Amino acid sequence: MRLFTALDLPPDMLLSLESLLAALRPEAAIKWSPLDNLHITTKFIGEWPDGRLNELDAQLEPLRFREWLDIDLHDLGWFPNAHAPRVLWAGVDGGPALPAFAAQTEDALTGLGIAKDPHGFAPHLTLARIKNPVPLQRLRAKVEELQKTPIGHFRAAHFFLYRSDPGANSSIYRKIRTYPFELKS
DSSP, X not given: OEEEEEEOOOHHHHHHHHHHHHHHGGGXXXXXXXXXXXXXXXXXXXXXXXXXXXXXXXXXXXXXXXXXXXXXXXXXXXXXXXXXXXXXXXXXXXXXXXXXXXXXXXXXXXXXXXXXXXXXXXXXXXXXXXXXXXXXXXXXXXXXXXXXOEEEEEEEOEEEEEEEEOOSSSOEEEEEEEEXXXXXX
8 A cells, every 4th residue: 555644634724725716726727636635744754564453553552742733835836947847836835844743653664674765745735736748837826926816824623644545536545543742730
């Protein structure tokens, strides 16, 4: 099974993102992320055997991050760049706490043979993927227009282990474990 850890988005944030996506979708025929697939990946694990799920759980369970993760979503951008984009994303800012949490997660999993990301942690929210060349002029203009629009803010108090399965139109993400933070009073 293919796995990753991620932060989930609360319902009010999904409503804000639905409004944003409604403004963007008509501008290009690309592969838009379904609203219920939106999440902030903290560690991509990759293929993992079902029979070793308990080992993975044993490494993730002790990650009791001791503070809220205050997350701001803002700005829009392209991976790898605007001239040859493969992904349209919304920016994620979690202050120093979010990269610290992602590093703890990565460090906890290296003992199981899960490699560290050679590119480092780049928090983002994937809004769309561009698999085939299509006209993007209108979408680029709309992205530029909405570039500095704040999307919203939320506090995360849990992280999740997700399973990703191929679907007809997009991957299907299923939460298979929930890990609450151990918040300071």
